[in-house]
Amino acid sequence: MKKVIALLMENQPGALSRVVGLFSQRGYNIETLVVAPTTDPTLSRLTMSTEGDENVVEQIIKQLDKLIDVVMVTNLSDSEFVERELMLIKFKKDSFPENTFGESNIVSEAEEVINVQVVGTSSELDALITKTEGNHPIEIVRSGSLGISSDNNTLTIEN
Amino acid sequence: MDKSNKSGAEALIHSLHLEGVELMFGYPGGAALHIYDAIFNQNYVDHILVRHEQGAVHAADGYARATGKPGVALVTSGPGATNAITGLATAYMDSTPIVVISGQVKSGLIGTDSFQETDMIGVSRPIVKHSFLVQSAEDIPEIVKKAFHIATTGRPGPVVIDIPKDFTDPEYKFEFNYPSEVNMRSYNPPKEGDMSRIKEAVDLIENSKRPVIYSGGGVIQNDASAELTALAKLLNFPVTNTLMGLGAFPGSDPQFMGMLGMHGTYQANMAMHNADLIIAVGARFDDRITNDPKQFALGAKKIHIDVDAASVSKIIHADIPIVGSAKECLTALIEEINSRDLNVNDPDILKWNNQISDWRNKHGLNHSLLEQGPQNGKILPQQVVQSLYKETDGEAFITSDVGQHQMFAAQYYHFDKPRQWINSGGLGTMGFGLPSAMGVQLAYPESIVACVTGEGSIQMCIQELSTCLQYGLPIKIINLNNAALGMVRQWQDMQYGGRHSSSTYENSLPDFIALAESYGHVGIKVAKFEDLESAMKECISLKDRLVFLDVDVDPNEHVYPMLEAGNAMDHMWLGKEEKTWK
Numbered sequence: 001m002k003k004v005i006a007l008l009m010e011n012q013p014g015a016l017s018r019v020v021g022l023f024s025q026r027g028y029n030i031e032t033l034v035v036a037p038t039t040d041p042t043l044s045r046l047t048m049s050t051e052g053d054e055n056v057v058e059q060i061i062k063q064l065d066k067l068i069d070v071v072m073v074t075n076l077s078d079s080e081f082v083e084r085e086l087m088l089i090k091f092k093k094d095s096f097p098e099n100t101f102g103e104s105n106i107v108s109e110a111e112e113v114i115n116v117q118v119v120g121t122s123s124e125l126d127a128l129i130t131k132t133e134g135n136h137p138i139e140i141v142r143s144g145s146l147g148i149s150s151d152n153n154t155l156t157i158e159n
Numbered sequence: 160m161d162k163s164n165k166s167g168a169e170a171l172i173h174s175l176h177l178e179g180v181e182l183m184f185g186y187p188g189g190a191a192l193h194i195y196d197a198i199f200n201q202n203y204v205d206h207i208l209v210r211h212e213q214g215a216v217h218a219a220d221g222y223a224r225a226t227g228k229p230g231v232a233l234v235t236s237g238p239g240a241t242n243a244i245t246g247l248a249t250a251y252m253d254s255t256p257i258v259v260i261s262g263q264v265k266s267g268l269i270g271t272d273s274f275q276e277t278d279m280i281g282v283s284r285p286i287v288k289h290s291f292l293v294q295s296a297e298d299i300p301e302i303v304k305k306a307f308h309i310a311t312t313g314r315p316g317p318v319v320i321d322i323p324k325d326f327t328d329p330e331y332k333f334e335f336n337y338p339s340e341v342n343m344r345s346y347n348p349p350k351e352g353d354m355s356r357i358k359e360a361v362d363l364i365e366n367s368k369r370p371v372i373y374s375g376g377g378v379i380q381n382d383a384s385a386e387l388t389a390l391a392k393l394l395n396f397p398v399t400n401t402l403m404g405l406g407a408f409p410g411s412d413p414q415f416m417g418m419l420g421m422h423g424t425y426q427a428n429m430a431m432h433n434a435d436l437i438i439a440v441g442a443r444f445d446d447r448i449t450n451d452p453k454q455f456a457l458g459a460k461k462i463h464i465d466v467d468a469a470s471v472s473k474i475i476h477a478d479i480p481i482v483g484s485a486k487e488c489l490t491a492l493i494e495e496i497n498s499r500d501l502n503v504n505d506p507d508i509l510k511w512n513n514q515i516s517d518w519r520n521k522h523g524l525n526h527s528l529l530e531q532g533p534q535n536g537k538i539l540p541q542q543v544v545q546s547l548y549k550e551t552d553g554e555a556f557i558t559s560d561v562g563q564h565q566m567f568a569a570q571y572y573h574f575d576k577p578r579q580w581i582n583s584g585g586l587g588t589m590g591f592g593l594p595s596a597m598g599v600q601l602a603y604p605e606s607i608v609a610c611v612t613g614e615g616s617i618q619m620c621i622q623e624l625s626t627c628l629q630y631g632l633p634i635k636i637i638n639l640n641n642a643a644l645g646m647v648r649q650w651q652d653m654q655y656g657g658r659h660s661s662s663t664y665e666n667s668l669p670d671f672i673a674l675a676e677s678y679g680h681v682g683i684k685v686a687k688f689e690d691l692e693s694a695m696k697e698c699i700s701l702k703d704r705l706v707f708l709d710v711d712v713d714p715n716e717h718v719y720p721m722l723e724a725g726n727a728m729d730h731m732w733l734g735k736e737e738k739t740w741k
Contacts, residue, residue, distance in 0.1 A: 025285045062469035068289040071345040
């Protein structure tokens with residue numbers, strides 16, 4: 001079962017390598033990893049998805065929390081949450097699946113190729129890739145999952 | 160406070176002084192030379208010049224373990240930094256509070272493969288509690304403050320401060336302000352345990368029939384030995400200590416079962432295996448304790464007190480997890496017990512203690528080997544430890560290296576006080592013994608500090624004999640010389656059909672007596688049992704000299720008990736032919 005973990009960390013050199021290093025050091029797998037600054041310039045938000053049973057995920061959370069640069073960490077999968085991922089796909093014009101994508105999906109068009117963008121859950125994107133296999137996409141780029149809780153729980157700190 | 164303008168190097172040394180640092184261990188080199196010049200120009204902080212950076216970090220570590228105060232080491236960039244790595248990993252595994260300051264190439268040269276450049280932050284990342292790469296000279300005081308705070312609080316551990324050379328430049332001065340307190344939003348180590356958990360723990364304690372208190376290095380680090388002892392005495396529960404926890408409960412107390420685990424005593428391992436309640440304090444259910452975790456103490460409920468939440472339920476599920484400092488949690492536990500009307504002479508507990516005594520009488524360690532004279536004409540390594548115990552009245556600081564000698568020291572020297580036993584338990588670093596003894600001896604110049612070692616381990620940091628001469632450190636090196644890598648050979652005997660692959664030296668060992676003498680020390684050779692006690696007496700009586708006591712011990716001796724790999728704790732080898740299972 002895929003778990004999505006989100007954390008806030010100090011926006012400092014070396015912080016990201018500590019988080020990523022922890023995974024290889026302790027033998028955990030990262031499936032996706034997204035990191036970006038927040039509106040608070042001292043903090044970055046990192047979202048990762050990983051496979052693992054409850055005990056492993058609990059250990060991962062504890063070990064992440066132990067890192068000095070990690071300010072807050074939460075397992076979004078513990079309750080209802082929204083997971084979204086962005087995907088960009090490049091098709092040759094002559095094999096573009098017109099019925100699958102609308103105008104609004106097309107983000108660029110050149111002489112021979114078309115790029116489309118799609119937003120959805122990871123499994124929706126997986127399904128789309130399977131569906132368009134016959135159209136031989138020439139490049140697929142995925143952003144990795146972002147997550148936010150569905151209720152009023154937030155991963156923010158008071159300054 | 161001194162607010163005069165200072166260079167980064169001066170600010171560093173002054174910050175160390177304000178943290179209470181009286182001495183540091185180190186080795187100079189290009190990137191650290193501004194700092195060394197600042198050391199030369201002040202009288203607050205003494206610097207001990209070691210002969211290898213590994214020695215500096217182990218010495219700082221030994222100092223920290225013996226005193227409870229943070230140890231400090233200073234190294235240069237590149238090879239200086241990488242030589243410090245084994246020391247850092249050793250301190251990390253045993254959670255000791257040390258601060259290692261490494262010089263770094265000038266900030267503008269970072270990333271250019273410049274001379275003596277190593278990415279110290281990257282190389283040390285998995286083996287430090289935290290690290291700082293200094294970004295400006297003005298940041299140095301605050302970083303030092305944070306480094307000491309992080310190293311010494313919560314679960315202690317090593318912290319690295321990597322300082323590019325330009326930030327210690329004597330030409331650039333700034334106003335020195337040392338922060339009076341640290342505030343880190345991302346670091347708030349727990350202190351008090353959850354009171355409802357503590358009540359639940361006492362409920363289990365009240366109803367247990369076969370309890371064991373199992374304590375580790377965390378109790379010593381947190382100076383909670385008095386509380387642990389008080390708890391054990393209050394309840395009349397048997398106590399076992401891990402290799403790292405020896406001395407937390409008096410080793411000569413009848414309630415003490417000895418060490419547990421891989422080479423733990425028969426009674427301690429049997430008690431763990433048959434317990435219905437295990438109270439783990441500052442211990443982490445390491446694989447050298449549990450053997451196969453799936454078969455570990457299946458009949459026991461586990462109360463786990465630890466300051467590190469990540470250690471709780473990591474290996475063994477804790478029925479009652481209590482995250483907090485050992486001292487605070489034990490105090491709360493004692494108060495809760497006192498508030499209830501517990502019957503400590505519960506017949507079940509008496510019966511259990513009698514069972515443990517029976518186990519001890521049946522297969523406990525023989526603490527009278529010394530009186531039994533030579534065995535097959537040879538000196539047993541255990542007899543040497545017993546002789547050391549006798550001559551030092553059990554009051555010496557004992558450091559050790561890694562191998563059979565380490566286990567014999569742990570098993571046969573009864574440590575009555577915390578911080579008396581200093582060894583590399585987690586990483587198992589050969590070469591730790593002598594330099595860590597230097598740290599202890601410098602902290603306690605009047606005390607007897609003995610390094611129980613072997614001819615393999617001692618050669619891994621033998622160069623520090625020179626440091627000992629320079630600073631007049633009268634360490635007693637007790638070399639259990641079996642002319643082989645004893646523990647390796649024991650495993651080869653037991654698991655590899657006696658094929659001694661690369662575990663002997665083919666007559667290439669140095670003459671340790673001549674070696675010690677060439678470094679300006681005293682060497683004493685013991686080859687016959689009849690000479691052992693008089694030589695030990697002489698060794699200990701030479702108060703002002705380092706003595707290298709080189710004892711030829713029975714090369715065929717193994718360490719027992721020994722847990723059978725991959726099984727439960729009651730599966731022990733008790734001798735070469737004797738085991739507890741069919």
